[in-house]
Amino acid sequence: MERRIGIMGGTFDPIHIGHLITAEMVRSAAELDEVLFVPSARPPHKDGTCAASPEDRLAMTARAVSENPSFSVSDIELRRDGPSYTVDTIAVLRAQLGDAVLFFITGADAMNDLYRWHEPQRLLRSCQFIVATRQGAALDERIIMEKFTPTERSHIQAVQTPHLEISSTAIRARIRAGLSIRHLVPRAVEEYIEERGLYRAHDEEL
Numbered sequence: 001m002e003r004r005i006g007i008m009g010g011t012f013d014p015i016h017i018g019h020l021i022t023a024e025m026v027r028s029a030a031e032l033d034e035v036l037f038v039p040s041a042r043p044p045h046k047d048g049t050c051a052a053s054p055e056d057r058l059a060m061t062a063r064a065v066s067e068n069p070s071f072s073v074s075d076i077e078l079r080r081d082g083p084s085y086t087v088d089t090i091a092v093l094r095a096q097l098g099d100a101v102l103f104f105i106t107g108a109d110a111m112n113d114l115y116r117w118h119e120p121q122r123l124l125r126s127c128q129f130i131v132a133t134r135q136g137a138a139l140d141e142r143i144i145m146e147k148f149t150p151t152e153r154s155h156i157q158a159v160q161t162p163h164l165e166i167s168s169t170a171i172r173a174r175i176r177a178g179l180s181i182r183h184l185v186p187r188a189v190e191e192y193i194e195e196r197g198l199y200r201a202h203d204e205e206l
């Protein structure tokens with residue numbers, strides 16, 4: 001049987017339980033064997049600006065996924081120079097993982113914006129896409145119909161996931177304000193943020 005591998009790309013600045021719950025719900029619904037979390041070194045859409053360093057975001061992601069045996073983390077985007085284009089990441093993973101079926105997991109907002117990514121048609125043809133649709137974040141059928149061919153659209157499937165009003169931006173704001181982030185991130189991530197003194201500075205609103 002071919003292995004079915006989910007790829008959860010993200011800035012993860014920091015990773016939080018919304019990311020983990022989404023990945024697990026998608027893994028279960030789409031019968032994936034595992035989910036590989038891939039932190040972006042230089043997210044193409046965010047001008048390369050992140051609050052925490054790539055190394056810290058990788059370390060937090062590794063701690064967050066360690067409690068789920070079906071989850072793991074990859075540093076492939078961190079080892080590459082230039083912007084972290086997903087199309088390049090999928091090509092490298094395809095070469096590494098042989099004939100496994102690859103499913104890129106993304107939120108509806110990101111999917112609605114996919115046509116603006118680097119080489120979107122080639123990307124869509126190079127793997128399957130699972131869109132985690134949650135309340136208030138639905139796929140924009142009009143955009144998808146307009147921008148992609150039927151073959152490309154056949155690579156997109158939606159999975160309903162719970163709506164959790166959590167974002168990395170709000171977590172960083174809570175830390176700056178000295179508020180608790182307990183349970184918004186796994187305990188090991190909270191401890192790492194404390195130890196490293198991350199997100200306390202007032203020099204960001206990314």
Ligand code: NAP
Nearest residue numbers: 009010011012018045085086106107108109110117118166
């Ligand atoms: P992120 O902010 O860290 O989020 C990662 C994923 O988690 C997104 O799909 C996001 O969905 C989802 N998410 C966030 N909060 C959530 C919550 N409370 N509950 C459930 N899901 C939640 O990462 P990102 O900056 O959007 O980047 C996502 C991936 O797209 C990365 O791998 C990035 O490199 C890639 N990307 C590539 C290009 C390119 O190749 N040119 C351009 C843009 C992005 P939502 O979208 O719904 O927030």
